[in-house]
Amino acid sequence: MPAHTDARWWTEYALQSDEIRFIAGRLRFDDGTEPAPFPSAIVIFRPPTRWAGPGDTTYTLRRLNRSAISYIERIPAP
Numbered sequence: 001m002p003a004h005t006d007a008r009w010w011t012e013y014a015l016q017s018d019e020i021r022f023i024a025g026r027l028r029f030d031d032g033t034e035p036a037p038f039p040s041a042i043v044i045f046r047p048p049t050r051w052a053g054p055g056d057t058t059y060t061l062r063r064l065n066r067s068a069i070s071y072i073e074r075i076p077a078p
Contacts, residue, residue, distance in 0.1 A: 003041035019044040024073040 003022060004010050014020065021042040026035030049061045 001041060001043055003039040014041070014043045016045075017043045018046040 001014075021044070023040045023042070026038075027040050028035045047061065051059050053059050
């Protein structure tokens, strides 16, 4: 999605996510001649950490202890 960090919708929705991965540089598509006109990010929303299952079963999502914000870097082929 566009990484418009100054936009109102970004602070209201994207910052409520579980994880944000910024993409270094601008996205390019195989058939495009120009890069995207905006920076991009992958915004990840995960399900609740605990929910009820059938009968008396309760499920708990275990998360890894890692940074919540990261970036993806494109490395050109040699």
